[in-house]
Amino acid sequence: MRYQVILEGRGDLEEWRNAARAYVCANIRPEYMEWVVEKSAPDLFSATERQHTPVLAHLREHIFVPPAFLKLAEAAICHTAPDRFDTLYKVLFHLQDDRFLLNDRSNSNIARLHQLANNVRRDSHKMKAFVRFREVPNAAANRRRFVAWFEPDHFIVERTAPFFQKRFTDMDWLIASPKGTAAWDGTTLKTSRKPSPRPEATDQMDELWQTYFANIFNPARLKLKAMQSEMPKKYWKNMPEAALIPELIEKAEARVRNMHAAQAKQPPTFHQRLQEKWKAEGEVPSLLSPFEQLQHQAAQCTACSLHCNATQTVFGEGATDASIMFVGEQPGDHEDLTGRPFVGPAGELFDQALNAAGIDRLKIYVTNAVKHFKHIQRGKRRLHERPNTQEIEHCRWWLAKELGLVQPNVVVAMGATAYLSLSGERKPIAEIRGAPIPMANNIMMLVTTHPAAILRMPDKRKQEKMREIFVQDIRAATHLCATLPARNLSP
Amino acid sequence: MQKSLKERLAILSDAAKYDASCASSGTTKRDAMESGGLGSTEGMGICHAYTPDGRCISLLKILMTNFCIYDCAYCINRSSSNVARARFTPEEVVWLTLEFYRRNYIEGLFLSSGIIRSSDDTMEQMVKIAQTLRQEHNFRGYIHLKTIPKASDDLIEKAGQFADRLSINIELPTDKGLETYAPEKQPQNIRKSMGQLRLKIEEHGEKSYSGKRKRFAPGGQSTQMIVGADGANDATILGSSARLYSSYGLKRVYYSAFSPIPDSSKNLPLIKPPLIREHRLYQADWLYRFYGFDVHEITQIGQNGMLDLELDPKLAWALGNRGRFPVDVNRADKEMLLRIPGFGLKTVNRILSARKHKNLRLEDLGRFGVSTAKARYFIVADGWSPHRTLDRANLRQLFAPQPEQLQLL
Numbered sequence: 001m002r003y004q005v006i007l008e009g010r011g012d013l014e015e016w017r018n019a020a021r022a023y024v025c026a027n028i029r030p031e032y033m034e035w036v037v038e039k040s041a042p043d044l045f046s047a048t049e050r051q052h053t054p055v056l057a058h059l060r061e062h063i064f065v066p067p068a069f070l071k072l073a074e075a076a077i078c079h080t081a082p083d084r085f086d087t088l089y090k091v092l093f094h095l096q097d098d099r100f101l102l103n104d105r106s107n108s109n110i111a112r113l114h115q116l117a118n119n120v121r122r123d124s125h126k127m128k129a130f131v132r133f134r135e136v137p138n139a140a141a142n143r144r145r146f147v148a149w150f151e152p153d154h155f156i157v158e159r160t161a162p163f164f165q166k167r168f169t170d171m172d173w174l175i176a177s178p179k180g181t182a183a184w185d186g187t188t189l190k191t192s193r194k195p196s197p198r199p200e201a202t203d204q205m206d207e208l209w210q211t212y213f214a215n216i217f218n219p220a221r222l223k224l225k226a227m228q229s230e231m232p233k234k235y236w237k238n239m240p241e242a243a244l245i246p247e248l249i250e251k252a253e254a255r256v257r258n259m260h261a262a263q264a265k266q267p268p269t270f271h272q273r274l275q276e277k278w279k280a281e282g283e284v285p286s287l288l289s290p291f292e293q294l295q296h297q298a299a300q301c302t303a304c305s306l307h308c309n310a311t312q313t314v315f316g317e318g319a320t321d322a323s324i325m326f327v328g329e330q331p332g333d334h335e336d337l338t339g340r341p342f343v344g345p346a347g348e349l350f351d352q353a354l355n356a357a358g359i360d361r362l363k364i365y366v367t368n369a370v371k372h373f374k375h376i377q378r379g380k381r382r383l384h385e386r387p388n389t390q391e392i393e394h395c396r397w398w399l400a401k402e403l404g405l406v407q408p409n410v411v412v413a414m415g416a417t418a419y420l421s422l423s424g425e426r427k428p429i430a431e432i433r434g435a436p437i438p439m440a441n442n443i444m445m446l447v448t449t450h451p452a453a454i455l456r457m458p459d460k461r462k463q464e465k466m467r468e469i470f471v472q473d474i475r476a477a478t479h480l481c482a483t484l485p486a487r488n489l490s491p
Numbered sequence: 492m493q494k495s496l497k498e499r500l501a502i503l504s505d506a507a508k509y510d511a512s513c514a515s516s517g518t519t520k521r522d523a524m525e526s527g528g529l530g531s532t533e534g535m536g537i538c539h540a541y542t543p544d545g546r547c548i549s550l551l552k553i554l555m556t557n558f559c560i561y562d563c564a565y566c567i568n569r570s571s572s573n574v575a576r577a578r579f580t581p582e583e584v585v586w587l588t589l590e591f592y593r594r595n596y597i598e599g600l601f602l603s604s605g606i607i608r609s610s611d612d613t614m615e616q617m618v619k620i621a622q623t624l625r626q627e628h629n630f631r632g633y634i635h636l637k638t639i640p641k642a643s644d645d646l647i648e649k650a651g652q653f654a655d656r657l658s659i660n661i662e663l664p665t666d667k668g669l670e671t672y673a674p675e676k677q678p679q680n681i682r683k684s685m686g687q688l689r690l691k692i693e694e695h696g697e698k699s700y701s702g703k704r705k706r707f708a709p710g711g712q713s714t715q716m717i718v719g720a721d722g723a724n725d726a727t728i729l730g731s732s733a734r735l736y737s738s739y740g741l742k743r744v745y746y747s748a749f750s751p752i753p754d755s756s757k758n759l760p761l762i763k764p765p766l767i768r769e770h771r772l773y774q775a776d777w778l779y780r781f782y783g784f785d786v787h788e789i790t791q792i793g794q795n796g797m798l799d800l801e802l803d804p805k806l807a808w809a810l811g812n813r814g815r816f817p818v819d820v821n822r823a824d825k826e827m828l829l830r831i832p833g834f835g836l837k838t839v840n841r842i843l844s845a846r847k848h849k850n851l852r853l854e855d856l857g858r859f860g861v862s863t864a865k866a867r868y869f870i871v872a873d874g875w876s877p878h879r880t881l882d883r884a885n886l887r888q889l890f891a892p893q894p895e896q897l898q899l900l
Contacts, residue, residue: 103844106855114860129537133594146593166522167531170629171593186527208587209596211497215504216552217542220750221764226545230538241540249543256751264757267571274560274570278675299679308666309734311682336738337686377737 002032003054007085009037010180010193011078011155020089024063026056030093035085065095068102075117078124078155087112124156128163130235131175134203138172143186145172147199149238155179158191165189174199206240213241219252220259291320294401298371303394306372306387311336316367316402323481325365325408326350327399329417329450333382336373341366346452353451353467357474365406369421370395384452392421403443410481411443412474415450434473436480444480448473499577500587506557506568507603509752510660511715511745513538515549515598515633518655518710528629530592530599532655536633537598550601550635551591555579555617559605563662563673564756565720565749568605573754578607581620588624592632599633599655600624606639614642614650621653635710638688640680647684648707651691656710656742659684664731668721672758685739688712692740711742718772719765720749726786726796729775733786736779746772771798778805781836782829801891806832809869810890813881816869821850833865865890 005019023033069091076084090109095101104110131148138145146168150157157175161182164175174183176196183190227245236242288296298315301307314331317340334344342350354361370391375382387395399421403411413419420426422445423437429449437445448470457463494502515536522531538547556578557568567574579587588600602620606613617636624630636654638647650657659681663669666678688708695707714735716728723731732744748764775798778784782805792811793799799807809816809832818827820842828839841859845851850873856863863870868877868889880886 100848104848105841105845106849106851106858108858111858111860125537129539131595135593144593148595163531163533166524168529168593168595169523169527170529203594205590205594208497208500209591209594211500212504212551212553212591212596213540213542213548215501216508216548218508218544218546218750221544221748221766223545223766224543227541227543230545230547231541239540245543252543259751259753259755262754265573265754268573271562271570275562277560307679311686311738312679337690339683339686377733380737380740382737 002034003028004034004036005085006036006038008193009085011158012193013074013077016077016085016088017073020085020092021063022056023089024093024096025058025060027059028056030086030090033086033089035089037082060096063092063096064099065092066099066102069095072102072113072117074159075120076113078120078159079116080154081116083112084116087116120154120156120159123152123154124160126235127152127156127160130231130239131164132206132239133168133173134201135205136199136201140172143170143172147174147176147201149198150175150177151234151238152177152179155193157182158193161189161191210241210244214244214248217248219248219255222249222252224249291405294398294405298398301371301398303397304372304391306370306374306391309375310372312339313371314339314341314368314373315371315398316365317341318361318365319363320365320406322363322365322406323409324359324412324477325367325403325406325410326412326414327418327422328366328368328414329452330368330370330384330387331373332384332452333373333375341368342451345455346450349451349454349467353471353474356471357478359474359478365402365408367399367402369399369418371398387417389420392417396421403441407441408443409484410477411439411445412477413445413447415453418450419447434476444484446473446477446480494577496583496587499579499583500553502575502577503554503557503579504552506554506574506605507552507601509567509747509750510552510601510603510637511546511747512635512658512713512743513547513549513552513601514656514713514743515635516710517742518633521631523629523631526629526631528631529589530630530632532598532631532633539596539598548596549598550633551588551597551599552601552603553579553584553587555581555584555602555604555613555620556607557605558607560608561606561673561675563676564758565662565672565717565752567752567754569756571756572752581616581623584620585623585628588632589628589630592630597632599635601635601637603637604639610639610641611643611646614639614646618646618649618653621650625653633710638684640676640684642684644687647687648691651688651695651707652705654708654710656713657688657708658713658715659688660715661685661731661735661744662715662717663721664716664723664728665721668723672721682738685712685714685735685741689739712739713741713743713745715745715747717749718746718769719762720759724796725768725772725775725793725798726790728772729779729786729790732776733779744776746776767800768798771800771804775804778808783826784808784830802887803832805830806865806890810887813886816881817871817877818869819871820856821846821871821873831866831869833862 003023007015073088076088087109091101091113101107102110105114127150131150133146133148135144135146157177157180164173164182165184172185175181176199178195180191180193181196295315299313301313314335328342331341332344332346335341351361370387374385374387374391376385411422413422416426416429419432429447432447439445449466451470454463454466454470457466518532520532520534523529536549538549540548542548557574558576558578559568559570562570584602591597602617604613604617621634621636624634634654635656635658636650638650638657638659640659661681662673669676669678691707692711695705716732718728735741735744746769748766748769750764775789778789779786789804789808790796792807798804818831820828825839825843828834828842838859838861842851852873853863853867853875868880
């Protein structure tokens, strides 16, 4: 025996669900089901016939479905394809034996269900995109009123209406379609599944919109297929801008040809004035202090290739008459972004150590041996890479200028790179740490570890020890500074 | 004589069309129900129309003014160009945005500008427009602002408060190119602005101790690179964009095929925009960002650091690395499945979940909505093997477009 179910079938899930529930409870196999859509002439079936439901056995108490099924069903039921009810019923029925059925996209029923749901979602998305409101006079003076006419493929008006409600909250609107209507008046969203006549309206804004459409189009890159796959012709008749498309296409080639043919003209007069102004700005303003001039020059440095990959030159900063100068290796990720030395994680450790040693960072001068961040890319991150001898050599020039300008009593070289840059030789830090090394111009150098090396130490206890030694070294630098005779600051 | 609004709209949208981005995606979800105002964002953007160039119109993309003190050779608005000039008042931009939005033409505003007087002066007016939309008109749609290099920190902070996305164009893939074609722009300043934006976005992304996040450009930052104006090859271009992604956490790098402009500079080639090249670059960009490919892997396959124009980069890579195929769809790990030509992220996820139930056959893949036209030569499935196809010397011909046949005159 076959069971026939007659539905209105205009996107109402509840209607199908009530019927389907009863038949699944009675364990009626999909092969015995026939789903029929009520024709537009309702008297094809008499009222009694429609309400006739066979007496069904009640073999199951409850039906369970995964939440994903309901989501799919809500979409698929809005489709106009005649097999929508049958497909849904098949999946519902088999889900009772295999609750993971939905995961098998190679099953033909599941594939079809997804296809139905996707068609509906796409249609709904296109409705959100292609509905065009036109303004009409409103009796209520405090709210503006708009109407739209849209022709969807499926029964999606009710499903899509909340989108418009949430977006166009402060205006009254009506969207009419052959498959139902939706209207909002600021308090209630009313929807109907009945076909509606087309509201007549014209709107002057359409002309400005067409102006925009025509001018944002680039005639040199015609890609008609791309346009039509996303905006199929069936939608064009209700979109004011689409009327321009044929002419835009037709004239595109000639417009490009004219662009090519046109001779370059003389630049307008204001161009000359601007160019002169630029030239004047290009020179280093002479009012800058010697340090600012140095900073300005360093910012333009292209002596090695590091500048191409880094954000900016990270020059030294601090007191330009400081008696202690700290030199690190090179800026890290954070320093590169901010343009300031020692502001990242290593900078934080450095600051803590200065605090512990009782030094005010504002009274010292802090810089790096290399002024650009050298790194390698690992996926979405930048990892520090040690600068090579050549890069250090190029950047020594700037460090020498900084030394000459600040003229400190003591220079603290943090790490091997700083030592190499200051002394010109490579030595293991452990060998030279702690003992004052005399440099040219009566400057004393002290060598210590780089704070980043402390951060890299995985053993927490050893790390703590290194930290203590680092603070001691900084203290030693201040003591050394205090024992040295006062220097003559003027060259 | 003052030009009409319509005339100025024509000029200032024409001036904006060389910016490829029109995206309205990636921001927070919000709507107007609570405020009773206007506008919403869905997370996923909506394209409200398509022009015959195949590009989507999602935002009202206009310039505040096309007067500009810079003279960048590739730009229609450079100071030496004779293009008609115009400007909008902030009120006009606000009005146009709202009226277009009410008619469901657009998702919001993408505002850019030529640089007038100073960076701060220009940025200030742009921020004012965004602020008016948000605060006076309760507008909750999408706003994308172009940031002007060297604008003050304070203005950038405000811009991020009102805009969903901020962007600054890198314009050309190398510093050398920029020096040649945009002599007044300093690559360092562009990078500095991007670095500043990244820091602000990250800082505001973290919850403060009161648990509230202060809003700053929730849609992130993006940039654009012009392709085909200077001599940079694809390896250089992709290397540059990989660097930008990793350095500044960009949401997108847009590639814009250099397109002839009216009253073009004599220094630039008048070429047909390299649309296929642009397309291949986007594909390669995707492979790099979502498919686990290294830029170097993609670019070393072709000649002279250029991508193959006839084949998509994934297929080109597979043909160059035949030894790694065929891949068994029932056993391979996700990383390798992602490298099969014709398989997208969705396909791979579907395979991974479906193969828990059964051994997959070639026909099963067809039902996932996958075209196996390409993939079939690179995979093994239940009852399917490409046998020795992969060893064929002319394998490339299976995929490359057929050469056009000569016609008898």
